[in-house]
Amino acid sequence: MSNIEGLLKQHGTPEKEVYLDWENGSVVDKDVYEEMRPFYLERTFGNPAITHHMGWETLDFYMKAKTRIAKPLNVDPQAIALTHSFSESNNLAVRGLAKMNKKRKKIIVSEVEHLSVIHTAKAMFGDKYQVEIIPVSNDGTVNLDILQEKIDSDTLLVSLQTINHEIGTIQPVKEALEVVKDKDDSIFFHTDATSAFGRIPLDYSKVEVDLATFNSNRILGPKGIAGLYIKEGTKLKAIYEGQLSVEILAPDVENPALLAGFAKAVEIQFERFDEINIQAKKLRDKLLYGLHTSIERTEINGPSGDRRAPDNVNISFLGCEGEALTVECSMNGIYVSSGSACTSRVLMPSHILTAIGRKPEEAHGSLLMKLNRLNTEEQINYVLEKMPKVISRIRSITGGIEL
Amino acid sequence: MSNIEGLLKQHGTPEKEVYLDWENGSVVDKDVYEEMRPFYLERTFGNPAITHHMGWETLDFYMKAKTRIAKPLNVDPQAIALTHSFSESNNLAVRGLAKMNKKRKKIIVSEVEHLSVIHTAKAMFGDKYQVEIIPVSNDGTVNLDILQEKIDSDTLLVSLQTINHEIGTIQPVKEALEVVKDKDDSIFFHTDATSAFGRIPLDYSKVEVDLATFNSNRILGPKGIAGLYIKEGTKLKAIYEGQLSVEILAPDVENPALLAGFAKAVEIQFERFDEINIQAKKLRDKLLYGLHTSIERTEINGPSGDRRAPDNVNISFLGCEGEALTVECSMNGIYVSSGSACTSRVLMPSHILTAIGRKPEEAHGSLLMKLNRLNTEEQINYVLEKMPKVISRIRSITGGIEL
Numbered sequence: 167m168s169n170i171e172g173l174l175k176q177h178g179t180p181e182k183e184v185y186l187d188w189e190n191g192s193v194v195d196k197d198v199y200e201e202m203r204p205f206y207l208e209r210t211f212g213n214p215a216i217t218h219h220m221g222w223e224t225l226d227f228y229m230k231a232k233t234r235i236a237k238p239l240n241v242d243p244q245a246i247a248l249t250h251s252f253s254e255s256n257n258l259a260v261r262g263l264a265k266m267n268k269k270r271k272k273i274i275v276s277e278v279e280h281l282s283v284i285h286t287a288k289a290m291f292g293d294k295y296q297v298e299i300i301p302v303s304n305d306g307t308v309n310l311d312i313l314q315e316k317i318d319s320d321t322l323l324v325s326l327q328t329i330n331h332e333i334g335t336i337q338p339v340k341e342a343l344e345v346v347k348d349k350d351d352s353i354f355f356h357t358d359a360t361s362a363f364g365r366i367p368l369d370y371s372k373v374e375v376d377l378a379t380f381n382s383n384r385i386l387g388p389k390g391i392a393g394l395y396i397k398e399g400t401k402l403k404a405i406y407e408g409q410l411s412v413e414i415l416a417p418d419v420e421n422p423a424l425l426a427g428f429a430k431a432v433e434i435q436f437e438r439f440d441e442i443n444i445q446a447k448k449l450r451d452k453l454l455y456g457l458h459t460s461i462e463r464t465e466i467n468g469p470s471g472d473r474r475a476p477d478n479v480n481i482s483f484l485g486c487e488g489e490a491l492t493v494e495c496s497m498n499g500i501y502v503s504s505g506s507a508c509t510s511r512v513l514m515p516s517h518i519l520t521a522i523g524r525k526p527e528e529a530h531g532s533l534l535m536k537l538n539r540l541n542t543e544e545q546i547n548y549v550l551e552k553m554p555k556v557i558s559r560i561r562s563i564t565g566g567i568e569l
Numbered sequence: 570m571s572n573i574e575g576l577l578k579q580h581g582t583p584e585k586e587v588y589l590d591w592e593n594g595s596v597v598d599k600d601v602y603e604e605m606r607p608f609y610l611e612r613t614f615g616n617p618a619i620t621h622h623m624g625w626e627t628l629d630f631y632m633k634a635k636t637r638i639a640k641p642l643n644v645d646p647q648a649i650a651l652t653h654s655f656s657e658s659n660n661l662a663v664r665g666l667a668k669m670n671k672k673r674k675k676i677i678v679s680e681v682e683h684l685s686v687i688h689t690a691k692a693m694f695g696d697k698y699q700v701e702i703i704p705v706s707n708d709g710t711v712n713l714d715i716l717q718e719k720i721d722s723d724t725l726l727v728s729l730q731t732i733n734h735e736i737g738t739i740q741p742v743k744e745a746l747e748v749v750k751d752k753d754d755s756i757f758f759h760t761d762a763t764s765a766f767g768r769i770p771l772d773y774s775k776v777e778v779d780l781a782t783f784n785s786n787r788i789l790g791p792k793g794i795a796g797l798y799i800k801e802g803t804k805l806k807a808i809y810e811g812q813l814s815v816e817i818l819a820p821d822v823e824n825p826a827l828l829a830g831f832a833k834a835v836e837i838q839f840e841r842f843d844e845i846n847i848q849a850k851k852l853r854d855k856l857l858y859g860l861h862t863s864i865e866r867t868e869i870n871g872p873s874g875d876r877r878a879p880d881n882v883n884i885s886f887l888g889c890e891g892e893a894l895t896v897e898c899s900m901n902g903i904y905v906s907s908g909s910a911c912t913s914r915v916l917m918p919s920h921i922l923t924a925i926g927r928k929p930e931e932a933h934g935s936l937l938m939k940l941n942r943l944n945t946e947e948q949i950n951y952v953l954e955k956m957p958k959v960i961s962r963i964r965s966i967t968g969g970i971e972l
Contacts, residue, residue: 170629177622183612185623190616191825199609206597206605206791209586213593216906217892218899219580220588226573250653250793253811253821261809282820285810388609389824390653390793406664406808407688408656417685418656421792422594489620496621503619 180499184545186535187501188384188477189331193540194427195386201430202388205423214420215411224422228412231429238364238436239378239395240371247394247402247415248425252360253282254405255379255394256325258415259356260286262402263323263377264295267354270322274298276308276337277521278330280358284517287325296320304522305469306335314345323354328362328378332505332518332534333468334478336366340373354400360384360392364435365443365476376400382424386538387431391424438539446476446537449546453535454479456550461557467505467519467532479535480505482524486531486560494560495533498552505532583902587948589938590904591787591880592734596943597830598789604833605791608826617823618814627825631815634832641767641839642781642798643774650797650805650818651828655763656685657808658782658797659728661818662759663689665805666726666780667698670757673725677701679711679740680924681733683761687920690728699723707925708872709738717748726757731765731781735908735921735937736871737881739769743776757803763787763795767838768846768879779803785827789941790834794827841942849879849940852949856938857882859953864960870908870922870935882938883908885927889934889963897963898936901955908935 194202205211212220214228232243239246249255260273260283273287277299287297298316302308308326317324324346328339343355356377359368363380370378378395382388394415396402408417435442458464458481467480483491488504495502505516519529535549597605608614615623617631635646642649652658663676663686676690680702690700701719705711711729720727727749732739746758759780762771766783773781781798785791797818799805811820838845861867861884870883886894891907898905908919922932938952 170625170632174622174625174629177625180622185614187615187619187621187623190619191614191623191627191823193611193614194609196610199606202609203602206602207599208596211588211594211596212590212904216590216593217895218590218904218906219577219583219902220590220594220904222573222577222580224594226571226577229571229573250657251811251821254653254809257809257811280812282809282811289810388826390827406657406660406685407692408654408660408685409683418654420594423791424793492620496623499622501615501621501623503621 177497180497182548183499183501184541184549185501186537186541186549187503188536188538189534190503192383192386192538194388195431195434197434198387198427198430202423202427205426211422213411225412227422228420228425231425234429235393235432238368238432239380240369241395242398245396245398247396248413248419249392249394249416250390250419252358252379252381252392254416255381255392256280256282256358257286258394258402258405259377259379260323260325261290261405262415263354263400264290265403266401267322270320272296272298272318272321274300274313274316274321274324276300276326277302278306278335278518279325279327280331280360281517283325283358302521305473306330306333306518306522307469308337308342310338310342310345313342314349317346317349317353319350321350321353323356325356325358328357328359328368329365329475330468330518331361332516333480333522334475335468336473336475339375343373343375361475364432364439370395370397382428382431385431385435386540388424388427391421391428442539443476445539449537449541449543450474450476450479452543453546453549454481457481457553460550461554465528467522467524477537479537481533482528483531483533483557484528485564486557487564488530488532490560490563491531491533491556494556498556500549500552502533502535505529505534580900583900585951586902586904587944587952588904589940589944589952590906591939591941592937593906595786595789595941597791598834598837600837601790601830601833605826605830608829614825616814628815630825631823631828634828637832638796638835641771641835642783643772644798645801648799648801650799651816651822652795652797652819653793653822655761655782655784655795657819658784658795659683659685659761660689661797661805661808662780662782663726663728664693664808665818666757666803667693668806669804670725673723675699675701675721675724677703677716677719677724677727679703679729680705681709681738681921682728682730683734683763684920686728686761705924708876709733709736709921709925710872711740711745713741713745713748716745717752720749720752720756722753724753724756726759728759728761731760731762731771732768732878733871733921734764735919736883736925737878738871739765739876739878742778746776746778764878767835767842773798773800785831785834788834788838789943791827791830794824794831845942846879848942852940852944852946853877853879853882855946856940856949856952857884860884860956863953864957868931870925870927880940882940884936885931886934886936886960887931888967889960890967891933891935893963893966894934894936894959897959901959903952903955905936905938908932908937
């Protein structure tokens, strides 16, 4: 028996289970699974680049699927490149653009970007790129005045998230885009819309960003596929090499089954857009303010109301340690993650919570809970009922001392 | 109606269909599909890096799945890195190694490597790497004498395929490895075993390569996942950046559903290894020599007998043009691809056929057919019956002139 098997046995299976860790993994919709079936099992398994009947069938499907995905973004389907993950999309946007434009040497990103943006920008230091990090307010909103100050004639790219993945801050993308383009409209603007796609309206024909990352798994589509919107005229270089095919920016990425699932997930999320997001906001506020009210010494991370993502709950429980907290939650069937360094096997503190001024002891006791269309009010009631006991128990174990 | 819809309508649906384009796309096994189901629809949708019950369940599954995949290679499961595709594995091997070892500046590859190896090596020219291309014989076998000559104290890496993807040449990997390590055992050796995994025995505890690429889709596992075996002590740098997790060399790659399918496909292929490959060889020889015997002016590309991959048929029909050929095959329900520049929407001639000395007119009329455990003898009989008429018709259209 492995150590993990022992751990699982010791833990046992909770009577009731509420999954709120959608940030880190998810099932797919039943309808999404069904949509993938023929591509896994039946006839349309050609490569869209090959000239035979199955290849053409696949190409036909491929173009229609891209049309379905492009529709809610209000862009030309041909402006959508497919990748394997939102991280790859972010890498492709930043690195692929820098490879095509070697004259300008400065990349500007916010302090709270996903690490696939920050690390990619920083990885270019070796190639003589300069990375300028823009600070955020204590609710995670980027400082536009500092952004404006930092833009200069050497600036190639500004990359700013649409919604922060940890604390749910909706960034002023439209305003930031205006700041950038007003100063110099040859500067490129990328937005990582991974956490925003399907949560807030996005229209890239009106808000004319040059590059936008979006993904399938966050809206109950399959993992292993994501998108990058590339405005006409924006040239990128592929970040890895291979046999060229329909997707020229990601060799070997063509995957009819995952694309079918992605397209279906997009349709479901946007057909039910208002219903899903109104319900999410209701559950979000119930959970966020419910926990904040019923449990002492808590701090809400991120903004309130319409400036917060509909699906995001992030709260710090002072006097708690993150790993103990997620494990105790798990014993009660509540599956969440934490911004603490110790709660994942990744030994890295949350740079987001640090950026909004949280002290280590506040970041340590933080929990991230996301809401999805599969969550119910009854589940949230269960979480609200259990969490005061979870927190009491953790605080009693640590002796109530300030960590 | 799009152009492609029109094309499909004009083409019609053939009465009988035989799919032989496994090189370019495939369904998955029914059992593979079933294996993926719970990961798509049910409870194990955690991220293996997260500390809660579902995360541990996923980690437990993850380690067991890697054990299932590592078994036929006879290596430590922890030596297997997962990627999204064999192209990514090849990129990671070549580029990831070069990024970690900046002193030596020479990379040696064979002339018939997949473009994801050749292009990656060449892409490093800008970073002052020297790429040495080793020629092959007229059956595609690498020249070991020239390999030995080209190795010097500046050589970082030798990359040699195990089986060529187009013409099925089984390379003398063991002998090449000895040549390299005898000269300097600090030179790294990578083999792209994408077309060999599941087709010929591979044992990396005996043939101690440093790096080996292998994949899921070629053995009826899902697309979107592949592997790279990395011998203990071989250090690579990730080729793109992101939030680190269980798979440190490919951020955001963790995909329990695809991994479940991959592991199942490996089990099926290796449990039935002898049966599958004996049957493939029988059908291969029936098809290869059947076409060669019954149709005039044909040339077999690649070696014969045990030096040829069990699943590979590649033959040139002189006086035929590739696109016309694959389309005429398709009208008869026979789905194959060609080494001609014109038969895919990728405007690139087959560098493999050029490397073995085929003239443009020979490469133009070449067809690649692969055999898979889903193909039957009855299907091969059908292909053998139809092909003489297909070739006659194409030759009559082009007026029998030499192209």
